[in-house]
Amino acid sequence: MVRSNTREEILAAAARLFATIGYKGTSLQVIAAAVGCSKATLLYHFATKDDILATLVAPPARDLAALAEKLDRLDAAAARELAIEGFVDLVLIYRQEISLIFHDMTYLFHAPSFAELKVLSERLAIVLAGGSTDAQALLGVNVMMAGIAAVALDRPEHGDVDLRGALIGVARRALVTNA
Amino acid sequence: MVRSNTREEILAAAARLFATIGYKGTSLQVIAAAVGCSKATLLYHFATKDDILATLVAPPARDLAALAEKLDRLDAAAARELAIEGFVDLVLIYRQEISLIFHDMTYLFHAPSFAELKVLSERLAIVLAGGSTDAQALLGVNVMMAGIAAVALDRPEHGDVDLRGALIGVARRALVTNA
DNA sequence: GTCTATAAGAAGATAGAC
DNA sequence: GTCTATCTTCTTATAGAC
Numbered sequence A, B: 001m002v003r004s005n006t007r008e009e010i011l012a013a014a015a016r017l018f019a020t021i022g023y024k025g026t027s028l029q030v031i032a033a034a035v036g037c038s039k040a041t042l043l044y045h046f047a048t049k050d051d052i053l054a055t056l057v058a059p060p061a062r063d064l065a066a067l068a069e070k071l072d073r074l075d076a077a078a079a080r081e082l083a084i085e086g087f088v089d090l091v092l093i094y095r096q097e098i099s100l101i102f103h104d105m106t107y108l109f110h111a112p113s114f115a116e117l118k119v120l121s122e123r124l125a126i127v128l129a130g131g132s133t134d135a136q137a138l139l140g141v142n143v144m145m146a147g148i149a150a151v152a153l154d155r156p157e158h159g160d161v162d163l164r165g166a167l168i169g170v171a172r173r174a175l176v177t178n179a
Numbered sequence C: 001g002t003c004t005a006t007a008a009g010a011a012g013a014t015a016g017a018c
Numbered sequence D: 001g002t003c004t005a006t007c008t009t010c011t012t013a014t015a016g017a018c
Helices: A006-021 A028-035 A039-045 A049-072 A076-093 A095-103 A112-128 A135-153 A160-174 B006-021 B028-035 B039-045 B049-072 B076-093 B095-103 B112-128 B135-153 B160-174
Strands: none
Touching: A006 A028, A006 A039, A006 A049, A006 A095, A028 A039, A049 A076, A049 A095, A049 A112, A076 A095, A076 A112, A076 A135, A076 A160, A095 A135, A112 A135, A135 A160, A135 B135, A135 B160, A160 B135, A160 B160, B006 B028, B006 B039, B006 B049, B006 B095, B028 B039, B049 B076, B049 B095, B049 B112, B076 B095, B076 B112, B076 B135, B076 B160, B095 B135, B112 B135, B135 B160
């Protein structure tokens, strides 16, 4: 079969499959079947299976880095407000990619290319905790982040305006406002 | 090597590995290495790899069923209070098992033996939403449940008294008190 | 109850035809 | 750019010795 955008179709199928059944649980065979091509075609467009994963994770990682940089230039309270909205927006834009990051975090974070991602998400967590590194505040942040990422994948339909507001609402409530 | 409790050692190693790197990501080879026995010994104690998983999930499923039955006999407000504490206690007691359930939910829920677990967790979610099936209330519940389950695994150390209180606090805050 | 050896198949990846 | 065929390694599971 001849296509103009096989590469994009592979990425779309892989994102969906990785997010739902995990990286390890998704074989090249399954991705190829979803796209309607052979395993060899997958490996013509991407050097390895890991390469597909890295390609998927790069854009959200780039946007998270940009968000972290913005946060650095704000005081704690303003940073936290932007962090909440920025995190929810990232999750909504990249819901599949972020679901897979949380799904396979243990596996992913052993890869060197994800060390940066880990550092960035820890910086975001501290900002969400209001600048504190207090264990209880960070616990609330981690519950909120993991919960929102897990939930976002289950709502791939539209009506995202409401979903955005609802997620921001949950995030605000979950975070202790100890100011 | 001769042991008195190989079966229990297998279950302990499998729980830890399934929770951290997922069911599909954990091979019998890896479990056997962790236990210090051969793959054949694993399959002497358990018929299949799936049998190990089913054995691990059975106790939390049984306790969740018991909790759901208790909740049925309370009014909405009292049920919600018990549901919050009951859920956090379940997560703390069975943190590895529950982490693996959330980790491999998509995979697991295709198996018929997990249909009951899905029904039970949905019933719990409705109680946590204060008896309502309103989409926004259920969203908060789902964020809270997934977030708490995800976070609990990362805290295998002691100090569980504080962790229990902190998780209950997050849960109460995340749930909308629209009474 | 535990082991080694092995079967049967699926995994990721490569070679080479078209 | 896509395919079929193949390689190697790893998977789950079984057979049979001890």
